[in-house]
Amino acid sequence: MKQPRKHLLCLLLALWLTGVLLAGCAADTAPQNTDLPVITVGCDNYPPFNYVNGNGQPAGIDVELAAEAFRRMGYRPEYITINWTEKNALLESGAIDCIWGCFSMSGREDEYTWAGPYMYSHQVVAVMPDSDIQTLADLAGKTVVVQATTKPESLFLDGNDPRIPEIRALHSLQKQELIYSHLAKGYADAVATHEISLLQYMADYGAEFRILEEPLEVVGLGVAFSRSDDRGIAQALCATLEQMRTDGTTRSILASYLADPDKYLEADGYAD
Incomplete structure (x- = not known):
């Protein structure tokens, strides 16, 4: 009579563990930090920096960097695909908070408030x-x-x-x-x-x-904010990007897209 009871206990334990695992999976796939303030990121289709993956979700080097950097800063990024030629008007109008899409800082240092460079190209x-x-x-x-x-x-x-x-x-x-x-x-x-x-x-x-x-x-790649943006987000992002570079996060993200990530972390990486 004890054998059926043992099987029943094992079955209940298995069901409980399955429930825990399913709950964990649901938590992983559900939207996270939906209560955080939103930062609107303007970008265009520019693989491997910005693109839409097979699931219809934003993906790429810049998307992953932005997600991690803004998570650390307590923001939730939303990505808007823009007409690249209209980026300045969108930034000044407030339609987007920043431009983040393989954007060269060289020669534009005085046109924006920059965070970066976070890598080189x-x-x-x-x-x-x-x-x-x-x-x-x-x-x-x-x-x-x-x-x-x-x-x-x-x-x-x-x-x-x-x-x-x-x-x-x-x-x-x-x-x-x-x-x-x-x-x-x-x-x-x-x-x-x-x-x-x-x-x-x-x-x-x-x-x-x-x-x-x-x-x-x-050229160094950076994140551009309007010169009139006085919220201090650009400065905080600059510090966060430097932190990500120091702790190896940036290199890890680059390594998932580029064969030689170290080459793109230093301006003289192309010297070899």
């Missing part, structure tokens, strides 16, 4: 594999395509870099993903963009481009 020029363009000097008389309002666009428009010759035309497109198809279809001779984004596009779509050995510029 190469601005590069790429061509089709069979192109006769080997150096920046070979761009003379050629057509180059860039994303509008980005650092590569300003580098070609400003004319301040003596290494960049006079080109035939500069095509500025609104969406980053369009610049690669523009090059592949022969509408341009070269594309200028972030190295990391270019490598991601090549991996995702099986595209073949050749990156010139001579880079345009090494």
